[in-house]
Amino acid sequence: MFFSACGLIGHGDRGPGPLASPAYSPPVNAYYLFAKAHLSLKKGDVDQAISLVRQALESDPDSAYLKRELAGMWLLKKNPQAAIAVLEEILASHPEDVDALILIGRIYQNIDEPVHAINAFSRVIALDPDQENIYLMLGGMYMDQEQWDQAQKVYQQLVTHFPGSYAGYFFLGRISAINGDSKTARAYFEKTLLLEPQLVESRFELGALYEADRHYRQAAAIYQDILKQNPGSIQAMMALGWVRHRQGMKKTAAKQFAELGRMSLEDEEVIRMLVRLYLDTREYEAAAVIIRGMLKAVPENSDLHYLAGVALDGTGEKQLAIEQLRSVAPGSHFFRNAAVHAALLYQEMEQLDKAIDFIQQTIAKDPQNPEFRLYLGSFYEQTEDYVDAEKALQAGLAIAPKNPRLYFRLGVVYDKWGKKDASIETMKQVIRYDPDNANALNYLGYTYADMGVNLDEAEQLIRKALEHKPGDGYITDSLAWVYYQRGEYEKALPLLEQAVSLVPDDPIVREHLGDVYARLGMTEKALDSYRRSIKNGHTDKAAVEEKIQLLTR
Incomplete structure (x- = not known):
């Protein structure tokens, strides 16, 4: 996200205007041109504004303020390199211009050039240690680069200069947890709660640390405390149910999962939270337990059957995964993914006859989906049944006559079949539709x-x-x-x-x-x-x- 051309600057040179210091006031001609430039900006004519600011700089070539404004205008034109060139010009003559350093650092951050951004933000802190947000940005960039030691140093500087920065202590806790020092991490998260008692993120981090150390009672207490503050917290309900399950309190966990199951019928956030917290992070064991517990309350929920299949595949229980995936109803938006996933599991288990039979059943339920014909053709290809592979792929092309994936697979089949000319012509069709x-x-x-x-x-x-x-x-x-x-x-x-x-x-x-x-x-x-x-x-x-x-x- 880029920045507006106006109002970009924090402290320092505030540019022309009635309150500007005489030392920073540009000549009258530059001020006039600058005012016209802002009128052009209000009318949406950025090109004219840039032209006018350039003319203003001819009258006042040393104005860092005008150059910063010009850089902001280049950002409005989505030309970050031009903005960088202007800011580098400022820094060449004024290397301690904090405002220019902040702006150039943010641009480098936005265009994904972290080394230059880190350099700029480091210079800002060295020049002006009171820039609290810059510590956070710099520390975040080091964390994105997985440079944990450097990030830790930045956040330590932050809490030294700003002892009330709960964000600094929070990220120090994160880094300690990453480094395997759960005792220090807990201390930092507890510090954040002293500074900001309502900070629920720190409570979840503490709960996760206690879980990792198998201190389930303490973890459960934290999740219960979160639920007292926010009874509808889906994340806390999932975490508490999982902890109760690990404690051996299966009936209590089952009640928690059943409530989540019923919620999933009305609140799509339940599904999104399951994916984000457990499947995206590959916490497959926890996901499988939670989802299967939810399904006991709502066995008709196809979304949950699909997620259960994904989780069980992750735990290596492939046959159980297939059973869940096959339970996804044709009306579900997960139906295609579930069918393909199940078929590929059959293939992975070297049960191609079952993969073929299953895909044929799937086609009967959704005959207009060309993707199913693609997979059927590929399974026949694997069994070297090129006649049926060709039939399946041609049937798919009858539905989707410009589908390059179907043509590609058919070209491979012809090649394996020894039909070189047909393979060549079919590959030409792929390139025709997908150059x-x-x-x-x-x-x-x-x-x-x-x-x-x-x-x-x-x-x-x-x-x-x-x-x-x-x-x-x-x-x-x-x-x-x-x-x-x-x-x-x-x-x-x-x-x-x-x-x-x-x-x-x-x-x-x-x-x-x-x-x-x-x-x-x-x-x-x-x-x-x-x-x-x-x-x-x-x-x-x-x-x-x-x-x-x-x-x-």
């Missing part, structure tokens, strides 16, 4: 390279794929293979060595590297690459062994 599809660009380019045809076009396709996926090992291998097919082995070698470093376990890439070494007379390296290719599970072991025999004769 920047790196996978299709690479697939088509590599197909040409492998066939030894259209090598110039192959190179163009693969280079375009690399623009979208720079540093991709497989695409790098494809480009090297174009050079190999041209006989340009010296060019292919560094690319293949790079590809192997990126995907060291791929047997085909290893084989390609061996081929180039062999062509360049580097026999020992070629043999090593071929042997590694076989070790990595090359599907045509006999062909690679034949290459080894040729080199060792």
Whole structure:
């Protein structure tokens, strides 16, 4: 979020106006132009305002105030680099201009250049230790960078200069907790509550620390205290139920979960809180217990069945996860995700027959969803049933005739089926509907390279794929293979060595590297690459062994 062009500055130079110090008053001409600039801003003409301030600076070129205002106007134009250039000009002649440092630090923070932002904010604190908000911003940036020691130093400075800063003590508590020092962390959070007794965030942090140390009674007391202040706190209800469950107080926990279950039918925040607190943080065991407890009260809640499936998958209970996912009703907005998740779990468990049967049942419930046909086709592809794979994918294309994912999968099926021409034409369709599809660009380019045809076009396709996926090992291998097919082995070698470093376990890439070494007379390296290719599970072991025999004769 950028800042307005006016009213940007805190203390210091306040610019032209009746209350301005004579030392800061610009010449009359500059003041007139500046006033006109603000009138232009009010009319929404930022370009005119910028032009007028530039003219004002011609009359008063040393005015830091005018330059700061100009920087603010560049921000209104969403041109942070221009604003930075103006502020750097100020700092070149006035390196202790705190207002310029604050503004440039905020800009760097907004454009995600933390090193420059940290430098600016550090200079502000050194020049003006009374900038309480800057300590918080600087400490927050160090925490974002996971530079815990530096963040801790900043927050220690903050509470030294501002002993009443509960925010400083709060973040010191967070850092201590991250460092595993729960005793010190608790002390800091308790300090925040002395300064700000209503600060519920500190109570939750304390509760979590007690939970982690298995001090469930103390944790429960904290969550109960939160609920006294705020009886509708969903987070506290979940936490208290989970703690009671861990204490062995299953009946008490069940009542808590049942209440949450009933609330979930009317308040969507319950679902959002479950996701944010337990699933996003991968607290799958707690999530599974809480959600299944809620479902006992509201077994018809499809959203909860879906979340239960996700949680149980996280705990490794895949069969139970599938049961929950299959309980999601077609009308639920989670139905598609649940169906795909269940099918992929069957696939993961190497039960492709069940995956196919389940997806077919799902299609019967939602026949107009092309994604289900995509997954059905991919399962048939995996069983090498290319006839049914083609039927499934073509049925999907009948519903969504411009779907690049369906075309891509169909192109792969044709390739595995030995229908190269059909594969090539289908990949062209992917690129027609999705010109920047790196996978299709690479697939088509590599197909040409492998066939030894259209090598110039192959190179163009693969280079375009690399623009979208720079540093991709497989695409790098494809480009090297174009050079190999041209006989340009010296060019292919560094690319293949790079590809192997990126995907060291791929047997085909290893084989390609061996081929180039062999062509360049580097026999020992070629043999090593071929042997590694076989070790990595090359599907045509006999062909690679034949290459080894040729080199060792």
